[in-house]
Amino acid sequence: xxxxxxxxxxxxxxxxxxxxxxxxxxxxxxxxxxxxxxxxxxxxxxxxxxxxxxxxxxxxxxxxxxxxxxxxxxxxxxxxxxxxxxxxxxxxxxxxxxxxxxxxxxxxxxxxxxxxxxxxxxxxxxxxxxxxxxxxxxxxxxxxxxxxxxxxxxxxxxxxxxxxxxxxxxxxxxxxxxxxxxxxxxxxxxxxxxxxxxxxxxxxxxxxxxxxxxxxxxxxxxxxxxxxxxxxxxxxxxxxxxxxxxxxxxxxxxxxxxxxxxxxxxxxxxxxxxxxxxxxxxxxxxxxxxxxxxxxxxxxxxxxxxxxxxxxxxxxxxxxxxxxxxxxxxxxxxxxxxxxxxxxxxxxxxxxxxxxxxxxxxxxxxxxxxxxxxxxxxxxxxxxxxxxxxxxxxxxxxxxxxxxxxxxxxxxxxxxxxxxxxxxxxxxxxxxxxxxxxxxxxxxxxxxxxxxxxxxxxxxxxxxxxxxxxxxxxxxxxxxxxxxxxxxxxxxxxx
Amino acid sequence: xxxxxxxxxxxxxxxxxxxxxxxxxxxxxxxxxxxxxxxxxxxxxxxxxxxxxxxxxxxxxxxxxxxxxxxxxxxxxxxxxxxxxxxxxxxxxxxxxxxxxxxxxxxxxxxxxxxxxxxxxxxxxxxxxxxxx
Numbered sequence: 001x002x003x004x005x006x007x008x009x010x011x012x013x014x015x016x017x018x019x020x021x022x023x024x025x026x027x028x029x030x031x032x033x034x035x036x037x038x039x040x041x042x043x044x045x046x047x048x049x050x051x052x053x054x055x056x057x058x059x060x061x062x063x064x065x066x067x068x069x070x071x072x073x074x075x076x077x078x079x080x081x082x083x084x085x086x087x088x089x090x091x092x093x094x095x096x097x098x099x100x101x102x103x104x105x106x107x108x109x110x111x112x113x114x115x116x117x118x119x120x121x122x123x124x125x126x127x128x129x130x131x132x133x134x135x136x137x138x139x140x141x142x143x144x145x146x147x148x149x150x151x152x153x154x155x156x157x158x159x160x161x162x163x164x165x166x167x168x169x170x171x172x173x174x175x176x177x178x179x180x181x182x183x184x185x186x187x188x189x190x191x192x193x194x195x196x197x198x199x200x201x202x203x204x205x206x207x208x209x210x211x212x213x214x215x216x217x218x219x220x221x222x223x224x225x226x227x228x229x230x231x232x233x234x235x236x237x238x239x240x241x242x243x244x245x246x247x248x249x250x251x252x253x254x255x256x257x258x259x260x261x262x263x264x265x266x267x268x269x270x271x272x273x274x275x276x277x278x279x280x281x282x283x284x285x286x287x288x289x290x291x292x293x294x295x296x297x298x299x300x301x302x303x304x305x306x307x308x309x310x311x312x313x314x315x316x317x318x319x320x321x322x323x324x325x326x327x328x329x330x331x332x333x334x335x336x337x338x339x340x341x342x343x344x345x346x347x348x349x350x351x352x353x354x355x356x357x358x359x360x361x362x363x364x365x366x367x368x369x370x371x372x373x374x375x376x377x378x379x380x381x382x383x384x385x386x387x388x389x390x391x392x393x394x395x396x397x398x399x400x401x402x403x404x405x406x407x408x409x410x411x412x413x414x415x416x417x418x419x420x421x422x423x424x425x426x427x428x429x430x431x432x433x434x435x436x437x438x439x440x441x442x443x444x445x446x447x448x449x450x451x452x453x454x455x456x457x458x459x460x461x462x463x464x465x466x467x468x469x470x471x472x473x474x475x476x477x478x479x480x481x482x483x484x485x486x487x488x489x490x491x492x493x494x495x
Numbered sequence: 496x497x498x499x500x501x502x503x504x505x506x507x508x509x510x511x512x513x514x515x516x517x518x519x520x521x522x523x524x525x526x527x528x529x530x531x532x533x534x535x536x537x538x539x540x541x542x543x544x545x546x547x548x549x550x551x552x553x554x555x556x557x558x559x560x561x562x563x564x565x566x567x568x569x570x571x572x573x574x575x576x577x578x579x580x581x582x583x584x585x586x587x588x589x590x591x592x593x594x595x596x597x598x599x600x601x602x603x604x605x606x607x608x609x610x611x612x613x614x615x616x617x618x619x620x621x622x623x624x625x626x627x628x
Binding site: 288 | 510512513516517519520523524554584612613614616
């Protein structure tokens with residue numbers, strides 16, 4: 001764009017040479033940029049090929065009539081200000097030329113002052129038209145922007161995961177999205193319909209709480225609502241007043257979130273806490289029971305029996321301590337607060353020292369342990385304490401659930417980037433339904449064969465957590481009364 | 496039934512320590528005690544011994560083994576006449592919501608009361624006797 005203000009462009013269409021030259025030089029002296037056409041056709045050509053601010057068109061020309069020139073220019077550039085100049089002014093032509101879009105009518109002959117005055121009026125008119133057009137365009141752009149903003153908001157509200165419902169004071173629906181229908185388990189609702197009767201009682205209560213107050217507070221009230229029974233669908237409805245521009249209450253907006261998963265986790269958590277409490281209370285009850293018996297005046301125990309009961313109480317306390325330690329381990333693993341020391345761990349060494357650690361239990365039950373390790377088994381990168389814990393839990397299970405004179409077979413070999421370790425026992429095995437629950441916290445197979453076997457019920461749950469924390473996998477295969485095989489796939493490098 | 500008539504009590508618990516403790520305590524109070532350590536063995540012992548009362552641990556093989564056993568006992572002719580109590584450490588404060596106060600629940604559970612572990616023996620005996628009184 002030029003910094004200088006653009007000169008006003010004027011087109012003169014006249015077949016009279018004298019007028020053309022005179023007018024041109026007059027207007028050029030006034031600082032205008034003037035073009036001329038000596039006939040109607042030339043006038044059309046010039047006037048429609050580029051936009052002029054002003055055109056002064058002679059009415060009578062030999063080839064094309066001035067009105068036609070006017071009409072052609074106007075239809076190409078409606079904002080060009082056109083004057084009709086004529087010596088044959090008539091009422092009809094004046095009307096006709098105005099109808100075709102002429103701004104003014106200049107009777108010939110005209111004085112220079114008169115012409116300049118008319119041109120100036122034309123320029124004013126042109127500026128007004130251009131300004132109006134500019135404002136109009138601006139307004140249209142704004143409207144378009146608003147429309148697209150509105151549709152964008154609509155799209156956002158329609159695609160969010162939360163349900164949205166806007167209800168006016170009469171209980172009529174003003175706005176909703178489809179997530180709201182889904183979360184309320186409603187087939188259809190319409191804007192404008194009385195919607196309260198379709199909503200759960202809890203939402204109606206929220207609505208009433210806000211709308212019936214003398215003075216509403218700009219505050220959100222929320223409730224958890226079970227939409228489908230058995231916690232199949234639970235939502236949280238948050239209800240907030242919507243004010244009018246003058247501050248009075250217009251209605252309410254409801255935001256509905258699906259909290260089913262959250263409720264499920266909450267339930268699992270509270271069940272876990274119940275189980276923990278039960279598992280902690282049982283050994284305490286047993287210890288308390290032994291103390292009660294020893295203190296009871298009507299029971300007379302000899303020294304030997306008393307000692308036996310104290311020893312049994314001590315075993316229960318030891319198991320209780322083991323349980324607390326297991327719980328702490330699980331919690332640390334879940335919170336990932338345990339600082340790991342990753343180093344090269346030789347699995348054969350770990351397993352051998354675990355067997356040594358459990359030597360007493362193994363020889364007590366006269367169990368034969370058979371090992372078969374691939375030669376040059378590469379080490380895995382892991383925390384030695386965790387890996388040692390893993391095998392202690394698995395091998396001690398293989399002993400505990402084994403038969404007298406049973407066997408334990410341990411093999412390890414490499415497969416691609418993994419080491420596969422199998423621990424097979426010839427113990428009591430598991431029924432399929434027991435196998436399913438095996439890794440659950442506090443699950444312990446309870447049947448005639450497992451009676452008297454102690455454990456915290458957390459051992460395998462810890463094993464699974466350790467294996468999975470190394471991106472490994474654990475599988476179990478079992479035949480009731482014949483034995484169980486655990487297979488662990490541990491990556492050599494878990495990162 | 497006259498309280499003096501309670502002579503033989505069936506105790507069922509899969510925790511052998513608790514089983515032995517409660518047996519000793521009850522015997523020291525002059526009762527004859529029959530024990531079993533599972534729901535199945537418990538019902539066998541009930542049929543064989545026809546005890547005057549039964550005290551059953553709740554969580555054995557199953558989470559609700561005790562309720563199953565008490566239900567089975569209460570369905571027999573003899574079972575209808577005797578007090579059956581469930582003994583558990585899984586009471587209200589552990590998150591399990593059963594109370595011995597609701598008669599509706601008791602009817603459904605078919606037992607005559609739920610007692611907390613560890614048991615205070617004289618309270619237990621008072622409960623048994625109040626049932627028959």
